[in-house]
Amino acid sequence: MSNKMHIKLNVNGKAEEFLAEPRELLIYTLRERLNITGPHIGCETSHCGACTVTIDGKSVKACTMFVAQANGAEVTTIEGIGGPDDLHPLQTAFKEHHGLQCGYCTPGMITRATKLLEDIPNPTEEEIRFGMAGNLCRCTGYQNIVKSIKAAAAEMNAAKEAAE
Amino acid sequence: MIPAAFEYYRPSDLAGVIELLEEHGDDARVMAGGHSLIPMMKLRMADVPHLIDLQGISGLSDITIDTESIRIGALVTQTNIICHEDLAAAAPILRETALQIADPQVRNMGTVGGNVANGDPGNDMPGLMQCLNASFTLIGPDGERNVAARDFYEAAYMTAREDDEVLTAVTIPLPEGGYAYEKQKRKIGDYATAAAAVQITKIGETCASASIAMTNLSDIPVFSEAASTALVGTSVDDAALKAAVGAMLGDIDPTEDNRGPVAFKKHVAGVILRRAILRAWSRA
Numbered sequence: 001m002s003n004k005m006h007i008k009l010n011v012n013g014k015a016e017e018f019l020a021e022p023r024e025l026l027i028y029t030l031r032e033r034l035n036i037t038g039p040h041i042g043c044e045t046s047h048c049g050a051c052t053v054t055i056d057g058k059s060v061k062a063c064t065m066f067v068a069q070a071n072g073a074e075v076t077t078i079e080g081i082g083g084p085d086d087l088h089p090l091q092t093a094f095k096e097h098h099g100l101q102c103g104y105c106t107p108g109m110i111t112r113a114t115k116l117l118e119d120i121p122n123p124t125e126e127e128i129r130f131g132m133a134g135n136l137c138r139c140t141g142y143q144n145i146v147k148s149i150k151a152a153a154a155e156m157n158a159a160k161e162a163a164e
Numbered sequence: 165m166i167p168a169a170f171e172y173y174r175p176s177d178l179a180g181v182i183e184l185l186e187e188h189g190d191d192a193r194v195m196a197g198g199h200s201l202i203p204m205m206k207l208r209m210a211d212v213p214h215l216i217d218l219q220g221i222s223g224l225s226d227i228t229i230d231t232e233s234i235r236i237g238a239l240v241t242q243t244n245i246i247c248h249e250d251l252a253a254a255a256p257i258l259r260e261t262a263l264q265i266a267d268p269q270v271r272n273m274g275t276v277g278g279n280v281a282n283g284d285p286g287n288d289m290p291g292l293m294q295c296l297n298a299s300f301t302l303i304g305p306d307g308e309r310n311v312a313a314r315d316f317y318e319a320a321y322m323t324a325r326e327d328d329e330v331l332t333a334v335t336i337p338l339p340e341g342g343y344a345y346e347k348q349k350r351k352i353g354d355y356a357t358a359a360a361a362v363q364i365t366k367i368g369e370t371c372a373s374a375s376i377a378m379t380n381l382s383d384i385p386v387f388s389e390a391a392s393t394a395l396v397g398t399s400v401d402d403a404a405l406k407a408a409v410g411a412m413l414g415d416i417d418p419t420e421d422n423r424g425p426v427a428f429k430k431h432v433a434g435v436i437l438r439r440a441i442l443r444a445w446s447r448a
Contacts, residue, residue, distance in 0.1 A: 005172065022172035022215070025165075025206075044165050046203060046270060047353055058243075058272040064202050065273070068172040069217055112269070133352040134267030 007071050011036060012080030022068035027051045029067045030077060038078035038107040042136070049135030052108035053077050059115045061134070078107035081114055089159070090114060090152040099148030101139035109135050113149050121160075122153055167205035170212050174220045178303055178330065181216055185328040186305055188214040194330055196239055197273035199266075200282045224277070224332060229254050234336045238277025242266070245276065255336060257343035257363065261292045264347045264359075280313070281331040283321040283384075286355030290317060291379035292345060294387040295361035298336040304329035317384035341365030341373070342448030346440035348432050350423065356380040357423045358433040360412075360440035364395065366448045371395045376408065376441075381416035381433050388415040391437070400445045408441060409434045 004019040009029075016034060027044075030036040030053070039062055042050030046064040053062045054076040082088030090110045093099065100106045109132065116123065116131040123131065128146050137145060175181050185192050192214035195201050204210035218224065224239040227248050234255055236245075245251065245262040252259045265271060265279075265288050279289035280300060293300075293313035300311050302325055311324045313334075318324065325331060340363070347359035359379035365372045374395040378386045390411035398404035418429035 003171070021169060023167050023169055023205075044206075046199065049267070049269060052269055059269045060272055061269045064199055064270075066172070066198070066202065066215075068174075068215075069198065069219065071174075116268075131268055134269040 005068055005071070007067055009067075009070060009072075010074045012076060020067050022066055024067040025063055026053070026065045026067050026070050026075075027062035029070075030062060030075070036077050036079055039111070040104055040107060042104065042108075047136065048105070048108075049112060050105050050108040052112045052135060054111060054115060057115075059112050059134070076111070078111050081111060088114070089155045090117070090149065093148040093152035093155065094145075097148040097151055098144045099140065100137075100145075105135060105137045105139075109137065109145060113152070116149070117153055117156065121157060123149070125150070165206040167202075168208060168211060168213075170205075170215045172215050172217065174217045176220045178221060178332070181218065181221065181330055182303065182305055182328065184214065184216050185330070190327045192216055192327075194218055196275040196278040197241065198278075199270050199274045200278060200284060200287075218330075227251055229338075232338060234338065236276050236334045236336070238275060238281070238330075238332050238334070240276050242271035242274050242276070242279075243268070246271070255296070255339050255343075257292065257296070257339065257345055257361065260343070261288050261345040261361070264288065264345065264349075266353050270353070276334055277331050280316075280334060281323065281325060283317060283319075283323045285320050285383050285385065286380050288345070288347065288356065288359060288379055291359065291377040291385035291387075292361045293334060293336070294385050295363055295375045295377035296336045296339055297375065298334050300325075300331050301333040301335065302326075302329040303332050310335070314387050320383040339363050342444040342446065344440040344443035344447070346436045346443065347379070348436050355423075358418075358429060358436045360433070360437040362437075362440040362444040364400070364441070364444045364448045366445070369399050371398055371400050371404070371445070371448075374408075374441075376412060376437065378412060378416055378433060378437070381418045381429060383417075383419075386412075386415050386417075388412045390415060395441065400441065405438055405441060409437050412437050 009016045040050040042048035051062040193212045194216045224237040226237045228235045242262040279287045298313045342364045348357045361377045363375045374392045376391040391408045394407040
């Protein structure tokens, strides 16, 4: 039982290889094995979305995926989206529009929002609320999160237009 | 929350899956997206010494629509259902239902096959498939067989699937007429307090056929033949609605839990079914 498996992941563009028990949950792999601590553990029951990462282009809750399932996948976390010196427009917008208070849900929020804006580049408030329904925030009341995502969408669309 | 240790398998074809199921019997479980099974394993309520991940098997992720029926592979996700325009045109009730399941991240992983095969009374697809008179394809050591959704569910988590069989596809006769999936839940991501799936056809102003199934109001989904029959031949007026709701209440068997006492659930079931019928009728 519990033979370790040879796991290969690509996390934020970097190839990772290691041995792990298949039962290891991806969120623990990221946080404790790879020291990528942006994705947070909130509820650990696939409700809160604090652990949201992008796996092969899809938003997924990393607390509800075994590392064995993710074997061979490309994973993007908040660390792969932007950093202190090169903030993603969503990160800038969350900062400017007070889209966070305690900040615990924010990495998951922004990681999810990057996919939402890929799917719907100019979302309505309703589309934002529906698309972000898998991410809970206990501080903001969501108003400023919606505002931040709208602002980031406008910023990103303007930048795209200017580039064309 | 660390689940018990298990052996992990990712076979590349169905023969490999069936071989493992034959070898390990009920010590083995197949997994699609895992969003029902993994939470149960984390709580150690499900003991799965041998976990068979289906993600490596090709041919289970297709949606095909022909002139008579729709075939949905077991690994088609709820997100795939929502995004498929031809499917939404052919059977809009599928998208309407999938949009009411969980949240975007969970819908990216959760599959149709897992939802119907798991046998959780809270899942939405089983009631929907009973409403649509779908059938499930099961493949095992003795070959392939089809079981009607209306005959598939025996008790909570108990289905007609044998331990060495895999559910590979859902086949739905092309639905006709108006439709509605109406669900009352406490919050996003919650199971239904009550939900109703309704398909109705009309000739002139008279109901020609109706199909009604209810979710999370018994230990299995409830296809209510009596409620369906109560609408046929009527103009779906208030008397017909009352008769259908009354018939449905005779078929469900809710239990008290954290979603409320039995009387409340029956009340909600009535409200939800009435709304679903009226919406389906307005679209017929």
